Amino acid sequence: MQANEFDGNAAFSGGGFMPSQATQTAPDRSSFSSSKNSDARCLIPLTVKQLKDLSRGGESGISIDGVDVNNIVLVGMVSKIDNAVSDCTFRVDDGTGWVECTKWIHEPVDSAEVDVISVGMYVRVYGQLKSIQSRRTLHTFSIRPLTDFNEIVNHFAECIYVHLYNTKLRGGVTTQSQATNLVGGMTTQPQVTNSIVSNPIMGYQTNLSNQFSGEYNTDEQQILGVSSMVLNYLRRPACLASETGVRSDVVARELNISLDKIRTTLEYLSSEGLIYTTTDDHYKFTDA
């Protein structure tokens, strides 16, 4: 089930930058080991103004609001089309600025896609940011005309939402740097997408820190600390190999933590779907 790292659903279902409950477990497996890859899978809605502001930052690794920018979606009006044999370049203007989007034409389906587009049409563009001779262009994967113009409003609302989400949570991540140490280094990168997508525990910490405005309820903090230790233990090859899993008192003994705390933690983890029970009181890490 987790064979492919790239979860198309999560990336293109209007998100990918923030996992919903349904998609949260899916990208986790690959993300534990390759958190950098999960960043590249994010799809971010942007205004052209935000794109332009990126170039003024002048960083080699393109990022916005602390999140790596790779694939983006834009909505705007086509103001110019340059049709060549092997590619088609559209100038897309969304009212905040314009950017050149180049779609390479390899197959008939590509040329069919670009033929429908004409000047003055509103389009949605999915693409990858490229810098050519210090000019920002968009290597376009898909460009299609809009039929419902509420999409324009929706896209801008999404841009605002994602911007707010990333900037607010970056504030949240820095205040919980203490908790990062406590969790035992599940991930050391402070980037928002890592802390939410790659580490469900950090994700819950983020929620808590938002609720308590940076002040921690020590009980919750403790449970989360123990959770990561339990998870780390259950992820060991010996535990993963065992068919029946590990009994709760074994976990308690190995980690030198009281059985009560372990039991509470195991219940919490299994309710979150991170571990499951095989037989009575035996737990295994959920690794499909």
Place this chain on the structure above:
Amino acid sequence: MDTSSPAALVNGGLLRMHVGRKVRAVIQVVRSEVGSVVGKSTDDRQLVVKGSPPVPLTSYVEVIGVAENDNSIQAEIWTNFGDSFDTSNYDQLCQLANGEFKHLFL
């Protein structure tokens, strides 16, 4: 289209903030006259849009042009937005795009 300057998203009330500058607005067509269209902005104010509208004109149309004063726009580009459009959404967006999140747009 003058692609050098960005266009501010406005409703009727915000138009006065951008007089003399490029704006874009969605209006509900009330009546069409020679050389102009009288419409209702997304915050229910009457606006006059000068220029040559497309024929046929749908109920909602987006106009991009220069704001002449606080209730009229000289339009360069007209886009038919169809007969159903969520005006309250657009209105809220205008408030946000001109207020707290102006840095994302202009």
